[in-house]
Amino acid sequence: xxxxxxxxxxxxxxxxxxxxxxxxxxxxxxxxxxxxxxxxxxxxxxxxxxxxxxxxxxxxxxxxxxxxxxxxxxxxxxxxxxxxxxxxxxxxxxxxxxxxxxxxxxxxxxxxxxxxxxxxxxxxxxx
Numbered sequence: 001x002x003x004x005x006x007x008x009x010x011x012x013x014x015x016x017x018x019x020x021x022x023x024x025x026x027x028x029x030x031x032x033x034x035x036x037x038x039x040x041x042x043x044x045x046x047x048x049x050x051x052x053x054x055x056x057x058x059x060x061x062x063x064x065x066x067x068x069x070x071x072x073x074x075x076x077x078x079x080x081x082x083x084x085x086x087x088x089x090x091x092x093x094x095x096x097x098x099x100x101x102x103x104x105x106x107x108x109x110x111x112x113x114x115x116x117x118x119x120x121x122x123x124x125x126x127x
Contacts, residue, residue, distance in 0.1 A: 002051060003022050003046070003051045004022070005022060005023050005024035005027050006021045006022055006023065006027075007021075007023065007024075007027040007031070008024060008026070008027055010024040010026070010027075011024060011051075012024060012046060012051065013025050013028070013045065013046055013065075014028050014043040014044065014045055014046060014063065015043065015044045015046055015053060016028070016031075016032070016041050016042075016043045017041075017042065017044070018038075018042070019038075019041065022046070023043075025063070025065045028043065028063060029061075029062050029063070032061055032062075032063075033061040033062055036061070039059070039060055039061035040059055040060075041059060042057055042058070042059050043057060043058060043059065043063060044057045045057065045058070045066060045068035047068060047069050047070040047073055048067045048068060048069055048073075049069060049070075049073040050070060050072070050073055052070045052072065052073075053070070054068040054069065054070045055070075055071070056068045
């Protein structure tokens with residue numbers, strides 16, 4: 001069941017521990033843009049899939065709308081992508097992988113670290 005914004009009922013995207021509130025982007029902007037003191041509240045981004053707290057947080061009067069995922073959902077997504085790859089390739093250890101299929105036969109051992117990137121939405125206005 002989705003967690004809802006405590007002010008408007010939309011899907012919650014951030015959690016403010018200081019206010020003990022789950023908020024959507026719009027309500028977060030209104031509440032934390034009210035004055036510089038509440039703008040200092042640290043807010044945690046909620047996972048886009050399961051709405052669990054993510055490692056990403058921020059403060060300030062206006063957080064940029066961002067999609068974030070928790071470690072569990074990232075891990076599940078990687079596992080699911082691997083299974084799809086095996087089905088497409090025919091097997092995980094033989095044959096030629098189709099274009100776009102990750103062939104992880106190299107020994108980089110990068111699987112131990114989960115790499116997270118936050119890419120904010122930019123609003124480009126004509127000059």
